[in-house]
Amino acid sequence: MSESRRPNTMPIYLDNQASTRVDPRVLEAMLPYFTEQFGNPHSTSHAYGRIAAEAIEMARGEIATLIHADPREIVFTSGATESNNLAIKGAAHFACAHRQGEKPRDHIVTLTTEHKCVLESCLQLEREGFRVTWLPVEPSGLVSLAALEAALTESTLLVSVMAAHNEIGVIQPLAEIGALCRAKGVLFHSDAAQAFGKIPLDVEAMKIDLLSISGHKIYGPKGVGALYVRRRPRVRLLPLIDGGGQERGLRSGTLPTPLCVGIGRAAAIAAAEMEDEALRLRRLRDRLWTDLARRVRGLRLNGDAEHRLPGSLNFGFPGIAALELIEACPGIAISTGSACTSATVEPSYVLRALGLSEAEANSGIRIGLGRFTTATEVDFAIDALSAAVSRLTGRDVAPT
Amino acid sequence: MARTETYLDWNATSPLRPEAAAAMAAALSRYGNPSSVHRWGRAARQTVEEARSTVAALLDAPPEGVVFVSGGTEANHLALLGTGRERVLISAIEHDSVRRAAPDAEQIPVDRDGIIVLDALDDLLADDPRPALVSIMLANNETGVVQPVRAIAALAHARSALFHCDAVQAAGKIALDFDTIGADLITLSAHKLGGPPGVGALITRNGLELAPLLRGGGQEGGRRAGTENLPGIAGFAAAAEAAAAEIAVYDRVRELRDALEAGVAAVAAEAVVLGAAVPRLPNTTAIAMPGVAAETQVIALDLDGVMVSAGAACSSGKVGPSHVLEAMGVGPELASSTIRISLGWSSTEADIDHFLRAWTTLYRRCRGLMPEACAA
Secondary structure (H helix, E strand, C coil): CCCHHHHCCCCCCECCCCCCCCCHHHHHHHHHHHHHCCCCCCCCCCHHHHHHHHHHHHHHHHHHCCCCCCHHEEECCCCHHHHHHHHHHHHHHHHCCCCCCCCCEEEEEEECCCHHHHHHHHHHHHHHHCCEEEECCCCCCCCCHHHHHHHCCEEEEEECCCEEECCEECCCCCCHHHHHHHHHCCCCEEECCCCCCCCCHHHHCCCEEEEEEEEECCCCCCCCCEECCCCCCCCCCCCCCCCCHHHHHHCCCCCCCHHHHHHHHHHHHHHHHHHHHHHHHHHHHHHHHHHHHHHHCEEECCCCCCEECCCCCECCCCCCCCCCCCCCCCCCCCCCCCHHHCCCCCCCCHHHHHHCCCHHHHCCEEEEEECCCCCHHHHHHHHHHHHHHHHCCCCCCCCC | CCCCEEEEECCCCCCCCCCHHHHHHHCCCCCCCCCCCCHHHHHHHHHHHEEEEEEHHHHCCCCEEEEEECCHHHHHHHHHHHHHCEEEEEECCCCHHHHCCCCCCEEECCCCCCCCCCCHHHHHHCCCCCCEEEECCCCCCCEEEECHHEEEEEEHHHCCCCCEEEEECEEEEEEEEEEEEHCEEEEECCCCCCCCCCCCCEECCCCCCCCCCCCCCCCCHCCCCCCCCCCCHHHHHHHHHHHCCCHHHHHHHHHHHHHHHHHHHCCCCCCCECCCCCCCCCCCCEEEECCCCHHHHHHHHHHHEEECEECHHHHHHCCCCCCCHHHCCHHHEEEEEEEEECCCCCHHHHHHHHHHHHHHHHHHHHHHHHHHCCCC
């Protein structure tokens, strides 16, 4: 299959970290709640409202099951960005409003490689007077547990570390971080937008207090997410969005029933299929990497090779800017990194944090294989990428 | 138990318009992230930007002023918190999402009909020179009473205050124009006008600075981070377009609502329609059946297949008098016996007949046979 044979079709979608296609089974589950069952779930005085409310509670249970939580610990939000804002600012503002004892807990620890919405939330708190430690990561992208432990003090309120990384796919040692935090009475928040539904997460075993979840990263709908908020020991937050008092006062606003049903169904499917899907995606990803590395010399893998999401790859071709390469491969939809910042020309702050030079960071390409990616598509991508490298460098690549 | 179901709780939420369903189905096949630069992302971006123009067109507002958010509650928070005004004035009948966003706000009283006392607003603004934000809803969710927003805007601007108007209930039911309203910020919700739940917009005047509530990837011009709810936004736009095109339907809805009120009055002379003397939304009526608790009425009507509410949906689970009716000076007895009936574009005469049959049965039972069972 050559580039020229796909003139009028959309490119092959290999950007599943940015967003995913809604699974047809998820869509099917959602549809009745857009149409016949349109009741406001908070209108509990009539049947339409009660049916919607029941559907939402079932979805809440499906999400809770996937992370070994209690349904009452799941707060629906508009997405992971809101969940992260609510977790970090909500915990900080509650601590500020209910200061206990002599020493206030006004210190937050996070990584320099976190998602923008975590970094921006922490920056806002820093402007408000909180102290923030921005921990660097190892060249692998993994947190140094020793450095994290050293950063925790009596005044540390919260640690926020992403479960699996959106750009480099690296999975952090969550259980170890959780144990460190619990021992020091520090809240542990993890942005699991990329990890939820892809790898096993257990808020009990990992001692996670707050966990951010996204719908559209797991073949569910956009516009919905969730925040896990631990009940025992209880984690207290101030709401960001207040009003009707929905979601036990933590998040007001009419709950979007179809979207809640969608993320619930997506979670249930992930729970049933995660193991097989992970195996399949890991194989496809390894094939992509191995074949490409064999055909293009000097490829550089970014981020830890072992601890990474099954479908995720980030690599660079020395001397070729990522944007140039992407333009040379119109048949595949890939990106340079986070979608939020993919329109900017600055090199990825994440890759720079791994110690890459500006040029190296500029060559970083992110590929995200997903549930609907086929082996044929992966082979097409291998061909397209190696042909483009060959054209751009004027060098022949190794034969297939 | 086969029987007709009559939905008369449109102010809580409305069914999805077919145009919205079609637009969402199309958008769901475009699964890119609108911020991605590849073709999937660009297609998604185009959908979002077209929707922005369409939603703006509902009020003839500038498209670049439209900030997509997760709904009316978030839009109200963004308006009240994002404008960063030291002083916030809200009416005494605002939705809880406004009241809770500004718990320290000063309150502007309303008269017996539920209309803002303009002199009181002017006095409050004159008393304190700090830059203020005035937040007053266009039409009330419980009574449907419509405020003189143009006069409010003029008054606020004359005192250098910003004016935010929560138009969640009014949009799609009466014709609205951004410049005529004169507000600096207007809140819209999709699911109240036939779009999907989970999406809304804050429409801002050009050049108005807004600090984001949700920080992160810098979407929505830095005013609201988070991946855009693409199908939701597409559905919102299609619903807004259909609502604007079919706004004349509400002339018929008004006739139905008036017939409902006349039917109630014919049965019970002591029934009270709140705000009846002033401009109201064509679809809403708040009717008190004195001596019969609203919850009793709502449950009895529900058993008869008629769905109404005792007030705002978000608070329908909790007991306690409505702050809206209290602010209008409605006594606790009358307030606790008031229900809200709200119609929509597909409401029919049969719906009104069904309601009147059920309401009359309940009324007669309470008045004649077993009054003790109906105590407020």
